[in-house]
Amino acid sequence: MTAYKEFSGGKLIFYITGEIDESNISLVREEFDNGLALLPNAVILDLRQMTFIDSTGIGMIISRYNKLKKIGVPLYARGLSAQTEKVFKTAGLLNIIGII
Amino acid sequence: MSVVNQMKLSVSAISGNESFVRSAAAAFCVSKNPSLETVNDIKTAVSEAATNVIVHAYDEPEKNFIYVEAELFDDYVCIIVKDDGRGIANLEEAMQPMYTSKPENERSGMGFTFMQTFMDELSVESEEGKGTTVKMKKYITKAEDL
Known part of the structure; x- marks a missing residue:
């Protein structure tokens, strides 16, 4: 698993690769929050190379979504695999996060 | 229908074993040529059960175990994830x-x-001080059926 970010023009793109679960979620959280500390005006989760996510990762995303919503910053996701899409759908995330 | 294969696995209840446990459960079904969706469904469900054990079952997870048992049939698999925790x-x-x-x-x-x-099926039994047993059944959609 790796998590890294790009920040330009006020837009944060946050990349997750490999499998995320309980064993590495704290690293993902930390890196994501480092990105949010840059005060982006939009956040894109790039998940093209993420090969596995379960409810632990979903909890992390929902928590960030709620924080961003309070300050009016939109959160988008792109590059969902079939497994990721099914997990997002089950958690109701497809209705609240823009898929681009 | 008779069992064609059986597995029993005990590993430390640490988060570093989550990937191993879900991959082992999915790999156990490979001889039945499951679709990618079936493989991913099994991995996701087993990962959830393992996470519960790791996060909730024990005061000292590193000194305790996740137990996985599986029985493979021609068109379905039964997977048990259990602990002897709280x-x-x-x-x-x-x-x-x-x-x-x-x-x-x-x-x-x-x-x-x-x-x-x-x-496809889920049942959970739990007793305070004895542990929790999660039983799951999944029909295997064959890759060539798609």
Whole structure:
């Protein structure tokens, strides 16, 4: 698993690769929050190379979504695999996060 | 229909074993030529069950175990994930979507919901002080059927 970010023009793109679960979620959280500390005006989760996510990762995303919503910053996701899409759908995330 | 293969696995209840446990459960079914979706459904559900053991079952997870048992049939697999930890006091509450006993850890409370959604049958038994047993059944969609 790796998590890294790009920040330009006020837009944060946050990349997750490999499998995320309980064993590495704290690293993902930390890196994501480092990105949010840059005060982006939009956040894109790039998940093209993420090969596995379960409810632990979903909890992390929902928590960030709620924080961003309070300050009016939109959160988008792109590059969902079939497994990721099914997990997002089950958690109701497809209705609240823009898929681009 | 008779069992064609059986597996028993005991590993330390540490988060570093989550990937191993879900991959082992999925790999156990490979001889039945499952579709990628079936493989991913099994991985996701088993990962949820393993996460529950690691996060909730034990005071000292590193000194305790996740137990996985599986039986493979021609067109379905039964997978048991269990622990001998503290057990769940209120199972009905624990299985409610969005319920979590650890909201401070940013947990979604979706674990049992995912197991129910991704598998065909789910049953959970738990006894305080004795542990929790999650039984799941999944019909295997064959790759060539798609």
